[in-house]
Amino acid sequence: MALDSRVPKGPIKDKWTDYKNKINLVNPANKRHIDVIVVGTGLAGGSAAATLAELGYNVKAFAYQDSPRRAHSIAAQGGINAAKNYQGDGDSTYRLFYDTVKGGDYRSREANVYRLAEVSANIIDQCVAQGVPFARDYGGLLDNRSFGGVLVSRTFYAKGQTGQQLLLGAYSAMNRQIARGKIEMFNRHEMLDVVIVDGKARGIIARNLITGEIERHSAHAVVIASGGYGNVYFLSTNAMGSNATAAWKIHKKGAYFANPCYTQIHPTCIxxxxxxxxxxxxxxxxxxxxxxxxxxxxxxxxxxxxxxxxxxxxxxxxxxxxxxxxxxxxxxxxxxxxxxxxxxxxxxxxxxxxxxxxxxxxxxxxxxxxxxxxxxxxxxxxxxxxxxxxxxxxxxxxxxxxxxxxxxxxxxxxxxxxxxxxxxxxxxHYTMGGVWVDYNLMTTIPGCYCIGEANFSDHGANRLGASALMQGLADGYFVLPYTIGDYLADDIRTGKISTATKEFDEAEKAVKDRIDFFINNKGTKSVDHFHKRLGKVMWDKVGMARNEKGLKEAMAEIKAIREEFWKEVKVPGNANELNPELEKAGRVADFLELGELFAKDALVREESCGGHFREESVELDGEQKGEAKRDDENFAFVSAWEYKGEPADAVLHKEQLEFKDIELKQRSYK
Amino acid sequence: MNLTLKIWRQKDSSAKGQMVDYKVTDISEHMSFLEMMDVLNEQLVNAGEEPVAFDHDCREGICGMCSLYINGEAHGPDRGVTTCQLHMRMFKDGDTITIEPWRAAAFPVIKDLIVDRTSFERIQQAGGFISVNTSGNTQDANAIPIAKEAADKAMDAATCIGCGACVASCKNSSAMLFVGAKVSQYALLPQGQVEATERVLNMVKQMDEEGFGNCTNTGACEVECPKGISLENIARMNREYLKAAFKG
Known part of the structure; x- marks a missing residue:
């Protein structure tokens, strides 16, 4: 399948506005007959669920925690960027766009980034209206600070708890819709597969984490907002439960996975x-x-x-x-x-x-x-x-x-x-790579969308500080609610999707079989044992500096750990009860596949860019001696991987990146 | 250090629970309390026993998921921390540590140390929001200046992480600190004024329906709150409630 990014034509500053003007809409009466599933309730999923419900869609939202408020967006500390230019220091939509593309080492899609910069100011307005208590100066106006990689002060903040306050804002918007019955909230539920009917995403299989019951949920579209895969390293700043399972399941059902090797190692951790x-x-x-x-x-x-x-x-x-x-x-x-x-x-x-x-x-x-x-x-x-x-x-x-x-x-x-x-x-700390999406934030599975950290689109090879919150909320409040309407406009006559079909039967059976395997395997080693070994290989050989030899070794070692995992993993307890070890086993099984693809992606990308540093590709002399050396001639593309069974057999598809509005330059911060 | 742990084990919400003794050895003082629990669980898994179920996620004191009642105190002996931020240097070699779930009728036990806090969700759904749709043309964020002091106080109230330590610490299992914090955040901001009357009435009504007790001003909640939410917020909620009741 050829990759089509569906970026609208026209000058970059008009693309989003013109596109919105021509997009298909669903009339308010019809929205009532359309269901949307949102997996994950962080900034992206929470804001999307609330906004879709406000528009009139029936939303089913899923979180593995006991409340949407506990998603890991809550831990974001520093702030959120927006091109408000309140400080009068020369900020603009273009400058935020430019900084983000440059900061991402010219490996992101221009049109998506421009749109992100364009809607950034609206996010601050929206959050203030929701009652988010941003820091203010003595005149009562909003205060700003600076973050890395930029020369202006455009970061809005609420002490060191900005993520918390923004998430509680989205959570309050969700609560309003839960109270109205427009969002049905499934706490302590984990998505374990996506269900595809006639080539379209039409539902999910989820496990009730308290009772262990396997449930079928249908919808006209499925939105994945499950965050990043940083826990593939075992040790990270992610929450203990943060996982790649939802994203990996859709990958195995046809969604391409893009740039897994772009991972952010944050400089200031304990x-x-x-x-x-x-x-x-x-x-x-x-x-x-x-x-x-x-x-x-x-x-x-x-x-x-x-x-x-x-x-x-x-x-x-x-x-x-x-x-x-x-x-x-x-x-x-x-x-x-x-x-x-x-x-x-x-x-x-x-x-x-x-x-x-x-x-x-x-x-x-x-x-x-x-x-x-x-x-x-x-x-x-x-x-x-x-x-x-x-x-x-x-x-x-x-x-x-x-x-x-x-x-x-x-x-x-x-x-x-x-x-x-x-x-x-x-x-x-953060993963820039993720599920490949087009301009509409739709994956290569029709009707399956991916937003927030779980997708790949906006940060290229390195994310700037305070831009994750911006992207999560931009996707959920201002982008997806428009673009999904264009797709759902075809579904106004579809009616309720039945869960009593062979597609749901098959997906449910596969999920149950895997759970039964874990419970019955009775191996000799705990899930954490394997996760720690995977993490060590990832950190030592696919960490801050990578080389060909190490990456090849990593691929072989991860494969070996994975094979041993499937023989020797031990999961105590039963399937039909609250069982944290069983939850972990499923997640680590997916990390053991993702880790190998990650190393393969890093191996193929024989250049240094952003968070991906290949020891073979450095500047040898001049002012930039020792700095990372990008290779635009050969690597100015997005690597989108198609699942083919073993991670080593994944097929590479390339989305060529074109820079029409920004000149490609070596990134210099000297 | 070597420790004896007395832990509440309960198979599920309907089962009868009991305290069970465990030993852990070679615990480093630099470990967090939950890392010590990880060590215990790894030990149990390797011995083929079921590990102790407890809620946790971010492990940096902000998600509000962790919830242990340690030696008779919510989040243990340290101040201003959640259980995940509690470190073993607070304990001595040879100590016996008692670990229980939150105890409150409105927080029924799901399993072992995990409780059901969805009563908090329903209180928030009753009015813990400002009714503003996402539109992209809300007025400019700087259109209404807000005095720094009010904004800072609203922020202090808004830092509540919804863990439930206030309820667990209160002899009446009152949720007034939790509800007071949310009511205060909005009461202090101009954006919250429009729905102020309904908000406080609806949230308090839901709080009562969930079976939380009343406040008798013992202040245990404030002492045990990992985020230092002040009793002032309860007073402010009472004022808001009184105002609203008169407006009716």
């Missing part, structure tokens, strides 16, 4: 402390507004710190290497995430890591506390303030900005980050 660790904790990128990243200049100091003979605060300015400011003077500590992560790895690989594992760098707020303290002293007319007074005033400002993050750090690490610099190290 370093791992031991083998027992089950997840990693992010420290928001917003901290890089005020925090300065460094390691000691001299190896003697590194050793002294590791052995506890010196404290980081003992080192003078001259003895510190603020390596981001040194290497990237224009963007300094606010380079994009992929660049910051690789720079931390470079210093730690060279031996300058500051903790026992050698995998940590400092994020230091001392200068920010001084700067704010002096400013506050002036504001409050304090002449000749003492050092203590300056510190006290400065600390207050830092606390107001990042208080909850500092508290979180202190609880986990047991050190006071106001007094000593934080220790941070990169960790898996």
């Amino acid at each position: 370093p791992r402390s031991g083998d027992y660790q089950s997840k990693l904790t992010l420290m928001s990128e917003s901290l890089r507004n005020d925090g300065r990243i460094w390691v000691p200049k001299n190896m003697d100091d590194v050793l002294a710190i590791r052995e506890g003979r010196k404290k980081p605060t003992d080192l003078s300015e001259d003895e510190r290497d603020y390596y981001l400011e040194r290497r990237y003077p224009a963007f300094g500590n606010l380079v994009p995430r992929d660049v910051a992560s690789r720079a931390a790895k470079e210093r730690c690989d060279a031996g300058y890591g500051v903790n026992a594992t050698g995998e940590a760098v400092y994020l230091d707020f001392a200068s920010a506390i001084q700067r704010y303290g002096k400013e506050q002293a002036k504001i409050h007319n304090i002449s000749n303030p003492s050092a203590e007074k300056i510190y006290e005033l400065g600390q207050k400002i830092v606390e107001a900005k990042y208080g909850n993050l500092f508290q979180m750090y202190e609880k986990i690490v047991d050190e006071d980050p106001y007094k000593t610099p934080m220790m941070i190290y990169p960790a898996t």
Whole structure:
């Protein structure tokens, strides 16, 4: 099947408006006869479910948690971008578009990104109307801050809990529709397959996680909004339950999976402390507004710190290497995430890591506390303030900005980050790759849509900070509700979809067979045992730096782990009860396939771009020596993989990327 | 460190439950409480026993999924944290730790340490929203300035994670802190004014119907709340309720 991105014709700034004007609509009376399933209730799924219900469709929404409010969007900290230009610092729709395409290392689809930038301002208006308490300045207007990879202040925030507040906004909109009966909410349910009837997605098979009952749900369209696949690494900043199962199931039924190798390793996470660790904790990128990243200049100091003979605060300015400011003077500590992560790895690989594992760098707020303290002293007319007074005033400002993050750090690490610099190290955080979708956000299965982190379309090879929330809400509030109408306009005479058909029988049987296999296998090793082994291969060989040899080994090793998993996995308990081990087994089985495709995708892409860094593809000389080297001549395409059984047999389809409105350049943050 | 755990085991909502003793060894003080539970469960799975079911997800204190009553306190002995953020350095070698589910009639046990909190969902559905459709032409976000103090207070109320620790800590199993926080968030913002009367009446009505008790101002909820939601919010809800009742 040839890939058709269905990008409308015409100048980029008019595409979305013209398209909306010509799109097919479903009249309000007919919407009542149309059902839509939404899987996942994070920012994308929650906002889509609420909006579709407001429009009049009958929505069935599914979440594996006990409430839609608990989806992992809730954990997003820093903020949400929007081209409002409230700060008058030169922002515009075009600039947000440009920054996003450049930040994504020219591997995203121009038309989708422009549309994202275009609707971004509406998101802020909508959320304020819902009662989202964004941060404000003393004049009562909305405040902004800066995020990595941009030169303007366009990030709106609610303390360090922006994701929480935006999700609670979408959740409140859902609640209003649940109360009206327009959304039927299925909490503690997991989608285990999609059902295809006459080539169209017409329903899902779901498991009630409390009773274990396998249920059939039909609809005229299915929307997958199940988030990313970062937990393929076992350790990540994702929630424990975050999984790729819904996305992987539709892939196995015909949806192409795009760019799995584009994964974001976030530079500022709390370093791992031991083998027992089950997840990693992010420290928001917003901290890089005020925090300065460094390691000691001299190896003697590194050793002294590791052995506890010196404290980081003992080192003078001259003895510190603020390596981001040194290497990237224009963007300094606010380079994009992929660049910051690789720079931390470079210093730690060279031996300058500051903790026992050698995998940590400092994020230091001392200068920010001084700067704010002096400013506050002036504001409050304090002449000749003492050092203590300056510190006290400065600390207050830092606390107001990042208080909850500092508290979180202190609880986990047991050190006071106001007094000593934080220790941070990169960790898996977000996946730019995902299910391939066209301009309408429809997958290669007709009637099956994919939105939010679960799709691939907007962030290219690297996502900029505060853009995930923007994309989730753009897809759910402002894009999908239009584009899905164009498809559903053909369904006004279809009537209710029956679940008593052979397609549902077959899908249900396959799901039940797999569950029975897990329960009856009675192997020797736990699910986590396999997940941890998969994660180690992924991190060591398909992590921040990749090479041909390692990727080939990874593919073979993952295949071997997968084969052993199917022989030896042990799942206690029964199928007809709440059984967390059974839930995990299904998810890890899918990760064991996805991981191999991930490595294969990374192997095929013999260039470095964004979060995908191939050691064979670096600049050898000049000002950019050592930086990632993109190869536009041979790799300016989206890799969309078609399922053919074994992941190694997946077939590659290419969507060629065309850049008409942005000149392809080497990404420089120097 | 080596610990003895006394854990509530209950097969399902209709079964009779009981406390069961377990031993765990070589627990690092740097582990989180739930990582310690992971160690126990891995141990149980390897021994062919059923692991202890408990709710958890984000493991960074924001999703509100985790919910353990540890040594008689919601989210355990530390302050300002959820169970997933509680660290084992709060305990000593040789300790016996009692782990129970939230105890409240409106939160029935589903299995082991997992409870059903859908009563909270129904309260939110009764009025925890502003009736505004998604349109793309809502007025500009800066059209109505909001005093920083009001916005900050609304934010403080809105940080509630809906975990239910307030209910579990209250001798009356009252949900007033939870409901008060949501009512306050909207009461403090101009956008919330239009539906203020109906909102507080409907949410309180639903809260009562779910079987939550009344507030007797002991303040246990505020102490145990992982997000520091203030009792002020209950007072504000009472004022809102009184105003609304008069308007009727």
